[in-house]
Amino acid sequence: MSEDQLRQRLVDPARFNPKTIMPAYARNEGLTRVAPSLQGRTLLGNEQIEDVVAYLATLK
Ligand code: HEM
Structure with a gap:
């Protein structure tokens, strides 16, 4: 997933699965x-959301 896709799933996963x-x-x-x-x-x-996204992006 792109950083933006990861961010959206952290912010509000219910957007994709209610x-x-x-x-x-x-x-x-x-x-x-x-x-x-x-x-x-x-x-x-x-800031914490961005930290998690940045960490996940290093796992590619
Ligand atoms: C920082 C912690 C977490 C991160 C980074 C994270 C990330 C993600 C991502 C990226 C997906 C989408 C996977 C896909 O579409 O292939 C996902 C799905 C999912 N996550 Fe998390 N997750 C976290 C914490 C949790 C927790 C605490 C729970 C449950 C208590 C959970 C339950 C689920 C479930 C059940 C799905 C499957 C799709 C759905 O039912 O919506 N996640 N997660």
């Missing part, structure tokens, strides 16, 4: 069962 169990690392709405103290937060920040 029923996926894979967590959306950059989504903070439309989620269920989020602890009250973590409401509104994303799993990863933009």
Whole structure:
């Protein structure tokens, strides 16, 4: 996959499979069962998403 394809799957995998169990690392709405103290937060920040994408791109 290209860096952009990887990025899109990390940000919101449900875009490709609405029923996926894979967590959306950059989504903070439309989620269920989020602890009250973590409401509104994303799993990863933009910089962390880019770090994961950069790492995955080295594995080609
Ligand atoms: C940083 C961690 C992760 C990365 C980089 C990642 C990356 C990916 C990518 C690139 C795909 C697409 C594969 C393809 O279309 O051939 C994928 C699919 C998938 N991922 Fe992840 N993933 C991660 C974490 C997880 C976690 C934690 C889960 C489950 C708890 C998960 C569950 C799945 C499943 C079930 C699919 C198959 C397609 C689907 O059902 O949507 N992933 N993942």
